[in-house]
Amino acid sequence: MITSGQPKVLLGVTGGIAAYKSVEILRGLQRNGVDVRVVMTAAATQFVGPLTFETLSGHPVHLDSQWLRSDSGIAHVEEGREADLLLIAPATANTLAKMAQGIADNLLTTTYLAFSGPVLVAPAMNANMWSHPATQQNLALLEKRGVVVVQPDEGELACGVYGAGRMAEPDGIVAEVKLRLQVESKSDLRGLRVLVTAGGTQEPIDAVRYIGNRSSGKMGFSLARAAHDRGAEVDLVHSNVKLPKVPGVRQVEASTADDVYREVMARLPEVDVLIMAAAVADYRVGRNVDGKMAKKRERLTIQLEPTADVLCEVAALEGGRFVVGFAAEFGLEGLERARGKLERKNLDMIVFNDISRSDIGFNVDENEVVILTPDGEVEVARTGKEVVAERILDEVARALRRRRKAGVPA
Ligand SMILES: Cc1cc2nc3c(=O)[nH]c(=O)nc-3n(C[C@H](O)[C@H](O)[C@H](O)COP(=O)(O)O)c2cc1C
The missing domain is CATH 3.40.50.10300 (CoaB-like)
Structure with a gap:
């Protein structure tokens, strides 16, 4: 049972260096009155511990390890049903490719497929991965289907090179989410x-x-x-x-x-x-x-x-x-x-x-x-x-x- 009328965002965290910035996104959304729940890919848990998100969000974090268990419900459907918006930040090249192809081999990609509301992705990756035609074509396909892409910035990347692919700043992503929530609620x-x-x-x-x-x-x-x-x-x-x-x-x-x-x-x-x-x-x-x-x-x-x-x-x-x-x-x-x-x-x-x-x-x-x-x-x-x-x-x-x-x- 949902007990409040706050907007609800499901935050998907995937396995990139920028995963630590998702913590800031979560806090920023909360400051704006949003109830945030988190789904992490297995790779994401190698970068940030689920306990951090669990403590800050005040909700259990959904993980692949608990997903395919008979007692855990149908998390990919239930979480999506309650969320007003799905935000994937950072979005790895791998997860974007799966989304574009409709591959549902983990909790997050399955939730994406089962979700009927607005979806935002904030890609983050190395400059070569970003400019690769596969990534660009996947993004173009996703945009065509209505997914909102929060474009990455140019700057110094974790791999030491300078280029495009650095995840947009958390404040900018939070602002984009707020805007989408307003647009959605005003015209739905x-x-x-x-x-x-x-x-x-x-x-x-x-x-x-x-x-x-x-x-x-x-x-x-x-x-x-x-x-x-x-x-x-x-x-x-x-x-x-x-x-x-x-x-x-x-x-x-x-x-x-x-x-x-x-x-x-x-x-x-x-x-x-x-x-x-x-x-x-x-x-x-x-x-x-x-x-x-x-x-x-x-x-x-x-x-x-x-x-x-x-x-x-x-x-x-x-x-x-x-x-x-x-x-x-x-x-x-x-x-x-x-x-x-x-x-x-x-x-x-x-x-x-x-x-x-x-x-x-x-x-x-x-x-x-x-x-x-x-x-x-x-x-x-x-x-x-x-x-x-x-x-x-x-x-x-x-x-x-x-x-x-x-x-x-x-
Ligand atoms: C140290 C390290 C940093 C990585 N950073 C990124 C990244 O920023 N963006 C990206 O697309 N992949 C990155 N990867 C590769 C992903 O972790 C890998 O493709 C993984 O399969 C992604 O899984 P997921 O999409 O299910 O989270 C990185 C890998 C390592 C080992």
Whole structure:
């Protein structure tokens, strides 16, 4: 389980003299708020001890020696799944050649192949190795496939000669990683149509009374704004909110559960990602009264009938769209119910929040959630709804990348 929303970088260290500089890269990334995990090749461990990286990163270092063991999990898939970016620094001529050819004979090269996010390499080698046509062709191929190459500097090399091949300075590599993380997070929903529902429905009893809930719509609005910022074309179906419009987002009011159903279904054929953050009534009044119901001194019974379950219906439809539900549940045992709902409704993701607490969730600016997918759970500690929205979209983008990698259209 991942317990924080920090950006995560997987640092691959290969067997070159510059491996000692990877320690500085790790520290630089940490200073910038990045959680760094390290994979070392066997050759790299001859240059720097894994204990150094283990101590500084605060995580076990992944090594080939533990990789092909039945009790060590599928490290090459698991580490890659959790990372936002793979950085290989230094990258030896050997590892670059394997990457270019798709050779997966150690943990790092296998992780590279299994990884679907952005990849940066910082080559470091002797000047002749660097200028060799094999190395240059491998790099050209990798660049063509989207790998970002942090070009080496010219200078005095470890072998005593002067030339190109010296790994770029750690500060420059850290800056490049930060830039890529920003670019990624800002545009990772580009080209997608996202539909968000927000607020709480009101089911009329008569012309002036209704059955409603305390949802303010802030979570859904934060999601719509964040999805738009990340490049998506966004529609926002909102119910009874008192919030300012979100620039660049198409908005439509849907007061009742029936209205939400209609507005969502009308837009669905075009939608890639549906995020149902609205608190939609489970019941509507069976027969509502025209005008205002007169006050009487006797008991009043109002018959309720179930509304359509939009989430369930949408998730059951063909079309491969990514469906996110919200589970506003009472108490932590609600987490178990959310897990059940994820499976029962066949959702791609469900966001659990505990509405028994008054400091988070309904009608306040902060939230604390657990993001559940069939692949795992991510806890987001109490923070502003804007940050929670970013974390949810991080997970959506990550899941979509995995899908694309697996050849499933988003
Ligand atoms: C002292 C020493 C320094 C080396 N420095 C480099 C280097 O800077 N760049 C490089 O590409 N290879 C260098 N090598 C060669 C690599 O260690 C070798 O190709 C190894 O197989 C790389 O394995 P890896 O890519 O799995 O880490 C060096 C070898 C030795 C013995």
